[in-house]
Amino acid sequence: MAKVPVQFTLNGSEKAEFVEGGTTLLHALRDKIGDTSPKGGCHQGTCGACSVIIDGELKLSCLTLAETCGGTDIRTTSGLAEAGVLHPLQRAFLDAFATQCGFCTPGMIMAAKVLLDHTPNPSRDEVVEALSGNICRCTGYEPIIQAVLTAARANSQNAA
Amino acid sequence: MAIRRGRGVAAINYPTGMNLGGDPTQALVHSTPTGNFMVTLSSVDLGQGLKQIMAQICAETIGVPTDRVIIDTADTDTGPHCMGTFASRGTHRAGNAVIQAAKEARQVMLEVAAEELEVNASDLETDGEGNILVKGAPQKSISIFDVALSAHFKRGRSISGRGMFLIPRSYPEKETGAMKPSTCYAHACTVAEVEVDDETGEVTVLTVKNIFEIGRALNPRMVEQQLVGGSWMGISHALYETTEPYYPNRDHGGTDFNQYLMPGPGDLAETEIIVLERPSADGPYGAKGPGEMCANPQIPAVANAVFDAVGVRIDTLPITPERILRALKAQSAN
Numbered sequence: 406m407a408k409v410p411v412q413f414t415l416n417g418s419e420k421a422e423f424v425e426g427g428t429t430l431l432h433a434l435r436d437k438i439g440d441t442s443p444k445g446g447c448h449q450g451t452c453g454a455c456s457v458i459i460d461g462e463l464k465l466s467c468l469t470l471a472e473t474c475g476g477t478d479i480r481t482t483s484g485l486a487e488a489g490v491l492h493p494l495q496r497a498f499l500d501a502f503a504t505q506c507g508f509c510t511p512g513m514i515m516a517a518k519v520l521l522d523h524t525p526n527p528s529r530d531e532v533v534e535a536l537s538g539n540i541c542r543c544t545g546y547e548p549i550i551q552a553v554l555t556a557a558r559a560n561s562q563n564a565a
Numbered sequence: 566m567a568i569r570r571g572r573g574v575a576a577i578n579y580p581t582g583m584n585l586g587g588d589p590t591q592a593l594v595h596s597t598p599t600g601n602f603m604v605t606l607s608s609v610d611l612g613q614g615l616k617q618i619m620a621q622i623c624a625e626t627i628g629v630p631t632d633r634v635i636i637d638t639a640d641t642d643t644g645p646h647c648m649g650t651f652a653s654r655g656t657h658r659a660g661n662a663v664i665q666a667a668k669e670a671r672q673v674m675l676e677v678a679a680e681e682l683e684v685n686a687s688d689l690e691t692d693g694e695g696n697i698l699v700k701g702a703p704q705k706s707i708s709i710f711d712v713a714l715s716a717h718f719k720r721g722r723s724i725s726g727r728g729m730f731l732i733p734r735s736y737p738e739k740e741t742g743a744m745k746p747s748t749c750y751a752h753a754c755t756v757a758e759v760e761v762d763d764e765t766g767e768v769t770v771l772t773v774k775n776i777f778e779i780g781r782a783l784n785p786r787m788v789e790q791q792l793v794g795g796s797w798m799g800i801s802h803a804l805y806e807t808t809e810p811y812y813p814n815r816d817h818g819g820t821d822f823n824q825y826l827m828p829g830p831g832d833l834a835e836t837e838i839i840v841l842e843r844p845s846a847d848g849p850y851g852a853k854g855p856g857e858m859c860a861n862p863q864i865p866a867v868a869n870a871v872f873d874a875v876g877v878r879i880d881t882l883p884i885t886p887e888r889i890l891r892a893l894k895a896q897s898a899n
Contacts, residue, residue: 447821447822449821449822449823451821451822451823452822502786502787502789502790505612505613505614505790505791505794506611506612506613507612508612532830533830533831534831536829536830537829537830537831539830540822540827540829541794541830542827543612543790543794544793544794544795544797544798544801544828545790545793545794546797546828546829546830546833547793547833547836548790548793549830550830
């Protein structure tokens with residue numbers, strides 16, 4: 406099958422790859438570009454572990470074709486820390502012991518980031534709603550919810 | 566037709582590990598040339614935090630900070646033998662093996678330090694921060710970094726240790742059938758409050774209150790997250806999850822996460838956790854196994870709460886609306 410050129414920005418850096426038609430963005434990110442922070446859980450859009458941010462919107466990279474991402478701005482969890490300083494969400498997840506096995510964590514953090522980008526001071530219900538597409542098999546939702554609320558408070562204090 | 570409230574209680578004791586043919590785990594510990602300690606295991610960390618706990622146990626035994634310990638669980642082909650990570654046995658079995666290996670390595674480390682300091686090894690102690698001191702004369706000391714360098718390049722010693730923990734196989738007594746399948750038991754008790762809609766059969770869990778007796782909590786925050794998550798997994802087993810809903814008929818089984826029901830963040834009930842620490846006699850630093858144990862008492866507690874609410878005994882899991890409605894129909898027919 407003929408390969409298709411695709412160019413996009415990943416965490417601020419230009420990336421160019423040749424991908425086969427039908428290649429998912431998840432596969433392109435993990436196996437071609439080497440960003441393994443999006444995880445492949447169900448590969449059919451039901452677990453949320455592969456979530457990434459494309460042009461500011463939360464997307465499931467396992468259901469997104471890489472060839473449709475030309476010219477987009479893609480963000481993953483591996484690009485959140487700046488100059489070695491963890492993003493407030495990452496810090497809050499660590500402090501709240503919001504990871505157990507850690508497989509759902511990157512997807513949870515992506516979903517939480519899109520929430521906080523649009524709703525800086527979410528209610529608990531809004532956090533639950535934002536995370537409802539992400540499965541945590543360790544069933545550790547409570548500390549995850551608390552971590553997102555803590556990160557939101559930290560952000561609003563910094564802004565004040 | 567009404568929404569009926571019920572409360573159920575259940576208590577369990579749960580063996581740490583199982584003993585169907587002897588239950589061994591082995592560990593090897595050695596120092597690197599710069600005084601870090603490598604623990605080689607075949608026990609697997611599948612997300613429960615085994616690496617962190619083994620690092621703490623090794624560090625505590627040798628007398629170094631936890632970040633000086635590296636846990637290698639890479640390869641069950643080449644590593645020392647482990648029966649596996651199951652039955653809440655990892656901390657207990659592997660932890661005991663690591664203690665034995667680390668004690669032997671510590672002894673060699675103290676012997677090398679004793680040669681360097683020209684004192685008797687039995688007069689030495691560690692400060693837990695990477696130094697070995699002469700008891701009562703702490704100004705006379707050597708860093709573990711320097712001890713490891715000396716062992717490797719000057720004294721020709723291997724700072725290493727072998728660890729083995731085996732619960733021997735227990736055979737049933739011929740007369741009574743009595744046997745000792747485990748040496749260590751964790752305990753738990755759960756009270757669950759539910760609402761049951763006797764028209765739709767739907768169960769809503771309102772509160773779950775758990776007490777867990779787990780020996781010593783070697784890492785209290787990790788224990789807490791395990792217990793909170795496990796408590797909800799227990800509820801999930803009681804009410805939602807099954808791969809074979811019409812067992813033994815294999816039709817209509819869940820094939821993916823769309824069909825296999827699991828709780829999401831919106832399905833949480835008010836959850837309370839109380840931890841009782843009663844150090845076990847044969848556990849590493851008093852630990853027992855909290856892992857698999859913690860998802861058990863919620864299941865009978867929910868079944869009892871459903872009985873309390875609507876008067877039907879559901880003895881097949883999960884307790885689905887269909888099963889409740891069928892039981893209610895049978896009850897009213899009698």
